Each structure stands twice: as structure tokens, then as C-alpha cells.
Amino acid sequence: MNESINLKPGQINGETGIWEMVIGLEIHAQISSKSKLFSGASASFGAEANSNVSLVDAAMPGMLPVINEFCVEQAVKTGLALNAKINNVSIFDRKNYFYADLPQGYQISQFTKPIVGEGEIIIDLDDGLQTTVGIERLHLEQDAGKSLHDQHPSKSYIDLNRTGVALMEIVSKPDIRSPQEAGAYVKKIRSILRYVGACDGNMEEGSLRADCNVSVRKSGEEFGTRCEIKNLNSVRFIIQAIQSEAERQVEILEEGGKINQETRLFDTSTGETRSMRSKEDAHDYRYFPDPDLLPLEFSDSWVQKIRETLPELPDLLKKRLVTDFGITPYDASILVEEKDYVDFYQKAANGKDGKLTANWMITELFGALKKENISLSNSPISPENLGQLIALISDGTISGKIAKDVFAEMMISKKSPSDIVKEKGLEQVSDDIEILKLIDKVISENEDKVKDYLGGKDKLFGFFVGQVMKLSQGKANPGMVNKLLKNKLK
Amino acid sequence: MSDLLKFDLLSASIALKNKEFSSLELTNAYFEAIEQTSALGAYLEIVKDHSINMAKASDKNFKNGTARPLEGLPIGVKDMFCTKDIKTTASSKILENFCPTYESTVTQNLWDDGAVMLGKLSCDEFAMGSSNETAAKGNVVNPWLKNSKMSPGGSSGGSASAVAARSALAATGTDTGGSIRQPAAFCGITGLKPTYGRCSRWGIVAFSSSLDQAGPLTRTVSDAALMLNSMAGHDKKDSTSANLEMPDLMNYLDRGIRGKKIGIPKEYTQDGISDDIVSFYEKSINWLKDSGAEIVPVSLPHTKYALPVYYIIAPAEASSNLARYDGVRYGKRNEAASLDEMYEITRGNGFGEEVKRRIMIGTYVLSSGYYDAYYLKAQKVRRLIKEDFENVFEEVDYILTPSTPTTSFELGKKQDPLTMYLNDIFTVPASLAGLPGISLPVGLDKSGLPIGIQLIANSFDEPGLISTARVLERSAEFNFIADGAAK
Numbered sequence: 001m002n003e004s005i006n007l008k009p010g011q012i013n014g015e016t017g018i019w020e021m022v023i024g025l026e027i028h029a030q031i032s033s034k035s036k037l038f039s040g041a042s043a044s045f046g047a048e049a050n051s052n053v054s055l056v057d058a059a060m061p062g063m064l065p066v067i068n069e070f071c072v073e074q075a076v077k078t079g080l081a082l083n084a085k086i087n088n089v090s091i092f093d094r095k096n097y098f099y100a101d102l103p104q105g106y107q108i109s110q111f112t113k114p115i116v117g118e119g120e121i122i123i124d125l126d127d128g129l130q131t132t133v134g135i136e137r138l139h140l141e142q143d144a145g146k147s148l149h150d151q152h153p154s155k156s157y158i159d160l161n162r163t164g165v166a167l168m169e170i171v172s173k174p175d176i177r178s179p180q181e182a183g184a185y186v187k188k189i190r191s192i193l194r195y196v197g198a199c200d201g202n203m204e205e206g207s208l209r210a211d212c213n214v215s216v217r218k219s220g221e222e223f224g225t226r227c228e229i230k231n232l233n234s235v236r237f238i239i240q241a242i243q244s245e246a247e248r249q250v251e252i253l254e255e256g257g258k259i260n261q262e263t264r265l266f267d268t269s270t271g272e273t274r275s276m277r278s279k280e281d282a283h284d285y286r287y288f289p290d291p292d293l294l295p296l297e298f299s300d301s302w303v304q305k306i307r308e309t310l311p312e313l314p315d316l317l318k319k320r321l322v323t324d325f326g327i328t329p330y331d332a333s334i335l336v337e338e339k340d341y342v343d344f345y346q347k348a349a350n351g352k353d354g355k356l357t358a359n360w361m362i363t364e365l366f367g368a369l370k371k372e373n374i375s376l377s378n379s380p381i382s383p384e385n386l387g388q389l390i391a392l393i394s395d396g397t398i399s400g401k402i403a404k405d406v407f408a409e410m411m412i413s414k415k416s417p418s419d420i421v422k423e424k425g426l427e428q429v430s431d432d433i434e435i436l437k438l439i440d441k442v443i444s445e446n447e448d449k450v451k452d453y454l455g456g457k458d459k460l461f462g463f464f465v466g467q468v469m470k471l472s473q474g475k476a477n478p479g480m481v482n483k484l485l486k487n488k489l490k
Numbered sequence: 491m492s493d494l495l496k497f498d499l500l501s502a503s504i505a506l507k508n509k510e511f512s513s514l515e516l517t518n519a520y521f522e523a524i525e526q527t528s529a530l531g532a533y534l535e536i537v538k539d540h541s542i543n544m545a546k547a548s549d550k551n552f553k554n555g556t557a558r559p560l561e562g563l564p565i566g567v568k569d570m571f572c573t574k575d576i577k578t579t580a581s582s583k584i585l586e587n588f589c590p591t592y593e594s595t596v597t598q599n600l601w602d603d604g605a606v607m608l609g610k611l612s613c614d615e616f617a618m619g620s621s622n623e624t625a626a627k628g629n630v631v632n633p634w635l636k637n638s639k640m641s642p643g644g645s646s647g648g649s650a651s652a653v654a655a656r657s658a659l660a661a662t663g664t665d666t667g668g669s670i671r672q673p674a675a676f677c678g679i680t681g682l683k684p685t686y687g688r689c690s691r692w693g694i695v696a697f698s699s700s701l702d703q704a705g706p707l708t709r710t711v712s713d714a715a716l717m718l719n720s721m722a723g724h725d726k727k728d729s730t731s732a733n734l735e736m737p738d739l740m741n742y743l744d745r746g747i748r749g750k751k752i753g754i755p756k757e758y759t760q761d762g763i764s765d766d767i768v769s770f771y772e773k774s775i776n777w778l779k780d781s782g783a784e785i786v787p788v789s790l791p792h793t794k795y796a797l798p799v800y801y802i803i804a805p806a807e808a809s810s811n812l813a814r815y816d817g818v819r820y821g822k823r824n825e826a827a828s829l830d831e832m833y834e835i836t837r838g839n840g841f842g843e844e845v846k847r848r849i850m851i852g853t854y855v856l857s858s859g860y861y862d863a864y865y866l867k868a869q870k871v872r873r874l875i876k877e878d879f880e881n882v883f884e885e886v887d888y889i890l891t892p893s894t895p896t897t898s899f900e901l902g903k904k905q906d907p908l909t910m911y912l913n914d915i916f917t918v919p920a921s922l923a924g925l926p927g928i929s930l931p932v933g934l935d936k937s938g939l940p941i942g943i944q945l946i947a948n949s950f951d952e953p954g955l956i957s958t959a960r961v962l963e964r965s966a967e968f969n970f971i972a973d974g975a976a977k
Contacts, residue, residue: 055591055592058819058820059814059819060572060590060591060592060820061572061578061580061585061588061590061695061696061814062571062572062590062594062691062692062693062694062695062696063692063693064691064692064727064728064729065729066726066727066729067729094810096809096810096813096856098813098816098830098833099829100816100818100829103814103818103819104813104814105810105812105813105814105816106810106813156829158818158819284857284858286809286810286853286856286857286858286861287856287861288806288807288810288856288861288865290699291698291699291700291730291807292696292699292729292730293729293730294729294730
């Protein structure tokens with residue numbers, strides 16, 4: 001092994017040289033719709049088992065699917081936000097397979113003609129660089145139900161609440177080259193989905209899941225054989241699973257083995273992937289157009305109307321924040337990560353020092369919220385109050401140091417900073433006479449040290465400043481203390 | 491003998507309005523007829539208490555002057571229609587105890603218009619068959635030449651047998667490749683398959699979704715018009731249902747066909763058609779000519795591919811549509827150690843031979859590696875067949891063909907599946923094109939079995955179809971009654 005090699009993320013230094021990863025993601029995003037894709041049943045999460053099941057969902061004889069228009073709109077909106085081609089004619093196909101939690105014996109999906117075609121998004125990497133990931137397609141499909149195997153020693157139970165819930169499957173091109181990029185890609189997709197309101201992006205509740213296709217190759221070679229890791233429900237797991245899968249593949253290849261194209265599962269307890277089914281065992285889904293549904297057709301003008309409802313999307317918003325508020329691109333990219341963040345920021349920074357606001361929000365507020373495990377939407381500090389705090393700092397009413405104490409108080413009492421400052425008398429003292437009084441007191445109490453200072457011990461200056469500040473309980477304007485002390489001690 | 495059985499749907503409706511008899515009397519007469527003809531095996535389920543209640547309610551409406559279009563008229567329902575709280579089995583063992591909690595749109599339309607339900611009628615299992623021999627509960631007998639035990643045709647064999655035997659005033663059927671028209675032809679009655687999309691498929695057990703269409707089996711063309719008036723209509727619950735108003739068909743009974751052009755496709759006169767049918771086909775052509783129509787020879791060049799195309803598309807859709815009968819949520823289940831085994835035993839025991847054959851064919855033609863050669867090619871040819879009709883309908887108004895190549899055949903005379911499939915050779919093309927067609931009786935063959943002639947119209951021209959069929963009906967003067975009919 002050559003120790004001096006500087007590996008880039010996504011590279012694996014093997015016995016035979018450096019390998020790179022080729023990764024493509026299929027993201028399943030549940031559409032934020034009250035009802036299911038083809039039935040009127042509720043799509044809400046967490047209801048009692050089998051309480052949100054219509055006759056259509058249970059595939060009773062003679063029941064027919066009817067498309068939910070709202071879901072079509074969300075797919076188009078998302079497609080537009082992914083800079084993708086909207087297909088004015090698309091087709092629903094049946095994907096046929098038997099399983100106990102698939103009542104119809106087929107899933108209604110889109111196979112040959114999806115509603116959204118090719119597009120691309122820009123993702124931000126940790127090192128401040130950006131890269132583009134191509135979107136292959138986005139299609140609409142139904143979710144399946146849930147099998148519960150642990151409720152009875154010999155029986156399985158079926159919950160059909162999820163059956164028929166609307167999903168968008170967003171398929172990337174194999175453009176991703178590292179687990180970190182995969183993570184950034186998922187975050188970006190999630191952020192876009194939240195901006196357009198098409199999906200809540202909640203990975204814990206399963207609203208967003210990813211299947212990862214992973215292969216490895218030596219730089220410049222053709223793509224290797226890939227394995228698909230199914231159903232990953234956190235960014236952390238996606239990163240872990242891809243890394244471990246790629247390492248597994250490198251090990252096999254370097255031992256002269258071959259990769260079997262197969263579907264694998266990620267075991268979160270071991271951090272490794274294991275085989276689920278091989279290509280030979282793969283289903284023949286016998287896709288064919290669903291004869292119960294007409295092709296999905298819409299006009300350009302309808303798409304245009306949807307386009308007009310799109311909110312300002314993260315990439316453009318980021319540029320605007322840099323220009324309008326004078327913040328760094330890095331801060332801007334953090335703020336646009338979530339729609340919540342940017343909304344909060346714009347309210348807080350309105351008419352204030354944008355840069356200072358960004359610093360306080362990202363460092364202090366996010367830090368405090370993280371420590372308390374509170375989401376921004378439940379923040380005890382409102383955007384208006386954060387803005388007020390920034391204003392108090394900017395106009396010199398309080399010092400940055402006092403501001404931290406006020407901030408801590410705001411986190412607890414939810415009071416406005418000006419109330420806290422007034423109640424506790426924390427206004428900064430900038431009055432010459434007041435400060436000179438304090439200085440005189442410090443000098444008279446420390447005559448020895450004054451002598452030493454005047455005798456050449458310059459370092460003692462800091463001591464005097466500290467004493468004056470202490471005496472003022474931190475409220476004295478530090479700049480003025482400095483200036484007045486220097487004059488006094490000449 | 492009950493005089494009440496002589497009334498057809500339209501005349502009974504008028505007599506009821508004139509208070510010549512009550513719906514209760516009429517309904518009871520039909521229950522006697524059902525009993526008398528029970529050996530035909532047309533009914534799977536009778537719902538006498540329910541019928542009596544409906545009849546009484548109808549009589550009240552007549553009394554109050556609030557009678558609806560089908561008020562008090564007792565009819566039968568093919569077992570493919572889901573009927574609320576009434577067993578619906580599609581003639582299959584796999585659904586033998588299935589009782590829907592909902593009512594199909596078409597039957598609901600009929601009850602909303604005042605019709606009285608007599609019961610559920612047998613059919614081929616999941617409407618797959620042309621002889622009614624695939625029904626789980628056994629054969630249905632054609633009331634014609636009753637001692638010879640002839641097939642009523644299929645799949646709406648129970649409906650056709652009951653209407654011909656006068657144990658139902660009219661009946662609903664479903665037609666996928668000829669399942670209304672062929673049994674109507676075999677049983678000497680009228681059967682109308684509307685344009686695809688005219689009647690909602692919601693609540694009808696699906697066989698082949700792109701072909702299935704509900705329609706009436708009746709004694710006369712006017713009765714078919716009266717029934718279809720109520721059955722048809724746009725339904726938001728069926729995405730393939732046409733959002734088109736259907737004109738009141740009763741206004742089209744006597745419009746005649748003067749100046750209309752009738753196409754005679756050369757592909758429909760081929761070897762294998764019985765001589766009697768050929769002769770009545772020629773008679774029918776002349777009758778229409780004598781009534782002022784112009785006869786035009788036409789060509790539908792892709793006709794010979796219709797049957798093979800049908801037997802790819804229909805089984806393909808069926809293989810998917812029938813996947814839901816898996817023993818998990820409703821219907822029959824055979825317990826087993828594993829899920830796969832449970833599927834195998836449940837479906838292996840629950841489905842009959844013909845249904846299994848079609849599921850196998852359908853699964854095969856959709857399989858990867860075969861999809862393009864079979865299913866996709868069949869869809870392309872289906873398009874060509876449709877275009878054949880579109881071209882011909884630029885020249886002519888209606889197309890006249892025989893309904894079937896032969897008249898009815900004896901039950902139990904085992905025919906191989908391919909010979910059986912040939913029964914639908916004249917009805918399948920219009921089904922593939924989604925066009926409306928009607929079969930009506932025009933005469934008897936030498937052995938005394940009814941012969942049916944088919945008229946095909948352009949999409950959504952049911953009004954013209956009715957006008958033309960009425961002309962043929964009047965000329966044919968088919969007044970025979972099956973020897974096995976209730977007396």
C-alpha cells in the first residue's frame with residue numbers, strides 16, 4: 001500500500017490500485033396528499049391498522065382506480081423544480097407480482113412513459129464545491145401495504161393503510177461518485193421536495209426512502225456490475241451502506257471474484273449489506289399498460305400554470321441571499337438547506353445586519369436548538385426577537401458578550417431581548433463620565449500595579465481593562481474603556 | 491300458463507302503468523316461471539324476499555304516480571355484477587361465498603330506475619367461455635330443443651337462457667369478445683353490446699378491462715333500448731367511462747333506414763359457416779335493401795387476426811385482473827404452511843380449467859422476452875383492426891354480419907379450446923374496436939335452433955344501431971318461443 005496517496009472521497013485504495021465508486025439513487029418520496037393515489041382513503045401516518053382502506057385499496061372485485069389530480073400536480077411541480085422535462089403524455093403500467101400486502105396482485109406504476117423525464121440538480125459538497133447530478137426520470141406509483149411477521153408464531157398480519165399511498169420515484173443517473181455525494185444528493189432532493197411542498201421529507205416516518213445502486217471500477221474503465229441496496233431511511237445509513245458495499249465489492253474483485261447483480265439489504269446493527277435476492281430470483285414483473293386508466297395527458301398551458309405556483313428554489317435563493325444580505329455563499333447554502341431556515345432568516349435579518357444575523361442564527365441559535373433537541377419551527381426565539389437582538393448589538397445598546405447572556409435568557413424565558421435588557425439593566429455604558437468614575441476607582445485601588453505599568457509593565461493594561469469591565473458588570477463599552485484608560489494612564 | 495309471461499319488457503311496462511296488473515303479480519309470475527324452468531340451471535341465486543319488497547315498492551310508486559322508467563319490471567343479473575349483500579361469485583369456486591358490500595353502477599342505475607331484481611344468473615367462470623360450461627356450479631341449458639340439452643352459449647349463458655325461457659323479463663350481461671351477442675344468438679333473443687365506455691365497469695368483476703362492457707339481453711330490440719337507457723351513463727368512478735350524454739333510445743325505435751348504407755364485409759363469409767346461417771344472412775341483407783338501405787360490399791382486411799389478437803390481449807389482462815383472488819382478504823382460502831403454497835393451493839383449487847388456461851396464456855404473453863412478440867404486437871394489430879372499421883365507417887353507416895358461424899351445440903360434447911374460441915369469430919372484431927353491436931334472432935335452422943344476425947355501428951351510435959335493428963327485427967318476424975320456455 002502506498003501511504004502517500006491522497007484519497008478523494010469515494011475512492012478506495014485496494015491491493016491493485018485505486019477504485020472509484022459509481023452510484024445511482026432511486027428515491028421514493030411520499031406525496032403530501034390527504035388521500036391516496038387512486039382512492040379516496042386517507043393517506044395519514046400512524047392510524048390504527050387497516051382503518052384507512054377503501055374498497056379500491058383492498059382490491060375488492062370490480063373496483064377501479066381513479067387518479068388523484070393533486071398528486072399529478074405535485075409530480076409536475078417536483079419535475080419542474082428538478083429542471084426536468086415534463087412529459088405531457090404519460091402512461092400508468094401494472095407491475096405484477098404476488099405478495100400478501102399487495103392486494104391487487106400488481107402495483108400501479110409508470111414504466112415506459114413516466115410523467116417526468118430527464119433533469120439535473122446541483123449539489124453542495126462539504127468542501128464548498130458543487131457538482132451536478134443528472135435525473136433520469138420521476139414517476140408516480142402506489143405504495144404497498146405492510147406485512148407484520150412478529151405478531152403471531154405462525155401467522156403474518158397485513159396492514160393495508162399504506163396500500164395505494166402516492167409515491168414519486170426519483171431516479172438519478174449514475175453520476176454520483178462518493179457516499180458523501182450520495183448524502184448531499186438526498187439532502188438536496190429532500191430540500192427541493194420541501195420547498196415545493198410535494199413531500200414532507202420525513203425519513204423516520206418513511207416519507208422518504210432510497211434504494212442505492214452501487215458498483216466499483218478503476219478510473220476510466222466501464223461501469224462494473226452493480227448491486228442495489230434497498231430501502232435506506234436515513235442519510236447516515238445511505239453513506240454507511242454505500243461505503244461498506246463498495247468495500248465488499250472491491251474485496252471480491254481483488255480476490256479474483258465476480259460481483260453478482262443482486263438486491264441487498266443494509267443491516268444497521270452490523271453496518272454491512274447482505275444478499276436479499278439474486279438476479280436469477282428477480283421477479284418478472286410483466287409490466288403492461290393499466291387498461292383501467294387512460295394515459296395521463298395535460299397541456300403546456302397547464303404545466304405553465306403549475307410553474308407559476310413554484311416557490312423560489314434553493315439555488316436561486318442562495319444567490320439572492322448573498323447579494324441582498326451580503327452573507328458568504330457558505331452561510332447561504334446552510335440557510336437554504338431547509339425552507340424553514342431561510343424563511344426564519346429573512347424575517348430575522350429584515351432591516352438588520354445580514355451577516356451578523358447569519359452568524360447568530362447558524363452558530364448560536366442552531367447550536368442551542370441542537371443542544372436542546374428542538375426544531376427550528378419550535379424555537380423559543382422568534383425570528384423577530386433574534387432580529388431585535390441583532391439590532392441591539394448593532395446600535396451598541398449591548399455588547400456581544402452581554403448579547404450571549406441575553407440570548408441564553410431568551411432561550412429560557414422566550415422574552416424579547418429589549419425587555420430582558422431593560423429588566424436587568426444590561427444596557428451598555430458608553431457615557432465618558434460613568435466610565436471615568438469606574439477607571440478612577442480601579443486606579444485608586446491598584447496603585448502598586450499602576451506604578452508597575454508606568455514603569456514599563458505594558459501587559460498590565462489588560463488587567464485594568466478587565467477590572468473596569470468587571471466593575472461595570474460587563475456593561476461598559478469595551479472600546480471606550482480602552483480609549484479612556486489609555487489617556488488616563490499616560 | 492301465466493298470461494303475464496307473454497308481455498315483453500316494453501309492453502309489461504305499459505300494462506303496469508295502465509294498472510292491468512301489479513308488479514307484485516308480475517314478479518310472482520316470474521318466480522313461478524323460475525321454478526318451472528329450474529332444470530335449465532340459469533339462476534345461481536334467487537332473492538325472493540328482496541324481489542317482493544322491490545315489487546311492492548314499485549306498486550306504491552304506480553299508485554302515487556311516481557313511476558320510474560323501469561318501474562316494477564323483474565329482471566335477472568349476470569353474476570359478474572357485484573350486488574350489495576347478495577352473493578356474487580362470477581360463477582367461480584374461488585368467490586363461492588363472496589358477498590359484496592357495494593352495488594355495481596350499472597345495477598344501481600337499474601334499481602334507481604325502478605327495476606325489480608329476481609336473482610343472479612349463471613355464466614362462464616369469470617366470463618371466460620362460449621358455452622357456459624366453465625361455470626363452477628355446472629352447465630346452463632338452452633331452452634331451445636330442451637331435450638337435446640343444447641348450450642345457451644356464453645359467457646352470459648344464464649342471462650340468455652333465462653330471457654329465452656321467460657324466467658326473466660330481461661337480464662344484464664357482460665360482453666368481452668361476444669359474451670352477450672353469441673348467447674343471445676344461441677337462445678333466440680336480442681343481445682346488445684354498447685360502445686366501450688358507454689356503461690360503467692365499476693362493480694363488475696373484471697375479466698379484460700379494455701374490452702369488458704355491460705349490456706342488456708332482452709326479447710326485443712325495443713326492450714334492449716329501454717334497458718340500455720337505464721344502464722348507460724358516465725361514471726366518475728370508472729376512468730374509461732365516456733363522458734357523453736346518450737340520447738333517449740326510445741326516440742329511435744321507428745326512424746327507419748332509408749338512404750342508410752349497410753356494409754357487407756367480405757371477410758365474414760368464409761368456410762365453416764353453416765348453410766342455414768348463410769341463407770338467413772342473405773335474407774337479412776335483402777330485408778334491409780327492401781327497407782330502403784343501400785348495400786355496400788366492404789373489406790375489413792385484418793379480420794383474420796382478430797381472434798389471435800383477442801386471445802392474447804384478453805388473457806393478458808385477465809392474468810393480472812385475477813391476481814387479486816389470492817385467498818388473503820376475501821373469497822376461498824386453502825391454508826398452507828407458506829404464503830407461496832397457500833397461493834398455489836387456493837388458486838389451483840379455486841379456479842377452473844379454462845380460467846387457469848387463460849391465466850397461463852396471459853402470464854406467458856406478458857413475460858419478458860415474449861412481451862414484444864405477443865402482447866405488443868397484438869396491440870399493434872388491434873390498432874389496425876380498429877382502423878379497418880374506421881375506414882369502413884367512412885363509407886357506410888352500419889355493418890351486417892352473422893353473429894356466430896354455427897347455431898348452438900350440444901352441452902358436454904367436449905370441444906377443444908380452439909374450436910370453442912371460433913364461436914366468437916364474428917363478435918370479437920367489434921369488441922377489439924370498442925364498437926357497439928347487437929345480435930337479434932332472424933330465423934331457425936333446420937334442426938329448429940335460432941339464428942342470430944349481428945349489426946355493428948360506429949362508436950356511440952347506439953341510436954342508429956337500434957333504428958336499424960328494429961327494421962331487421964320487423965322484417966324477420968321472429969315469433970318463435972323456445973320449447974323449454976316457461977308456460
